[in-house]
Amino acid sequence: MSDQGLYPIGDAARRSGLSVSAVRFYAEAGLIEPTTVTETGHRLYDIDAIARLEFVRTLRELDTGLDDIRRLIEGETTLHDLLTAHLAIVERQERTLRARRAVLRTLVKQRGTVARAALMHRLVSMSDEERERLIDDFWNDVGEGLDVPDGFVDRLRTMRPVLPEDPTATQLEAWIELAELVRDPGFRTEVRAHLRETYSDDLGRTMASEPFQEFIHSSGSRLMEEVIAVYRAGESPRSPRAQEAVTRFAEAAAALSDTPLAPHVRERMADGFLQAPGLLREIAEEEAAGEAPGYDDTYGRYLSLVAVVNGNAPEEEQDLLPVLYTWIAEALRAPLTGA
Structure with a gap:
């Protein structure tokens, strides 16, 4: 110097x-x-x-x-304006690279062809309006001529993917799979067949009715989330907090059939929760042994992919269910034992 x-x-x-x-x-x-x-x-x-x-x-x-x-x-x-403009460019580039990575990862997994590469690129490049039309077309086709209660297909239609402005690679990969499925005539036929078989008989029509669906997807879902939160907090099923949460859920469930939550109703519900894991296993085994695609391969697959795309995929709770259901059953029976 x-x-x-x-x-x-x-x-x-x-x-x-x-x-x-x-x-x-x-x-x-x-x-x-x-x-x-x-x-x-x-x-x-x-x-x-x-x-x-x-x-x-x-x-x-x-x-x-x-x-x-x-x-x-x-x-x-100004520096602020320059950096703001440059940040927007970098974010656009990041979204583009993320979409390309999702396409490439899917192609590598599936050993895809040039034609499939072009298709997947179109799928991730769809506008919001194009995605909406694709899902609407899927449900229009699935619901045509389906013998289920009025409004049931419209409720199913509301559970749809909403890809965020800045999706993760996992969300993009889920959208690619979902978009390919809902475009597939075979998948549409399988979903329609599953819905027809599940909801066309008397029990199924009851399950597809507006009050029952409202309970499953709205009030009942919120009440069950409260029950799960109390369970995860380590509360005894005989504690006042557990009793309050489980009773609210049970009262709402009993109200579906205009039934007061009498002691014998609580007992029947407790039996149902204890038997539920076994019944679920039997249903899964029957579907796995059968030739026709079951829930997990049809509507269940649609729902799981929608949840991933929307960023609210549920935690895997299959291992939790037997213990949780036993806990709920004990909470339902606690007043009967005088605890």
Whole structure:
């Protein structure tokens, strides 16, 4: 360093983290010129010039263009405006790369062809309106001629994917799978067959009725979440808090058939919860042994993918259910035992 606080180009490069050739390039580009040039042609830089060189290096590492940096230096824009605009560009690039990664990962898993690559790219590039039309077309087809209570298909239609503006790779992969499924005529036929078989008889029509569906998807769901929260808090099933939560759920369930929550009704519900895990296993085993696709392969698969796309996929609770149902049964029986 000279007595005047000036640094030769080598020191300026070292202090700013640039190469000597980069410092020369920025000078020739008119961005950061040397503070002075000696009679012998040596370029000297003061502390302010070195700080500007370091700032330019930072912006270049963020992929900021030279023209934008020049506009900033010349006062035609502010740093905030420049960084805001550049952030928007980077975020768009990130979304694009995330979509490409989802397509590539799916293609690698499926050993996809060029045609499938083009299809998947179209699927992830769909607009919100195009996704809405695809789902509507799926439910229009599935629900056509389906002998179920009025309004049931419309309720099913409300459970639809809403891909966020900034989806994760997992959400994009789920959307690709879902979009391919709902476009598949075979999947549509299987979902229609499952719904017809499940909801066309007397019991099924009761389950598909408006009050029952409202309970499952709204009030009953909220009440069961309260029960699960109390259980996970470590409460005894005989505690006042557990009794209150389970009783609210049981009263709402009994009200579906205009039945007061009498002691014998609580007992019957307790039996039902104790038997439920076994019944669920039997149903799963029957579906696995049968040739026709079951719930998990049809409507259940649709729902699980929608949950992932929407970012609210439920936790795996299959291992929890037997213990939880036993806990609920004990809570239902606690008043009968005088506890």
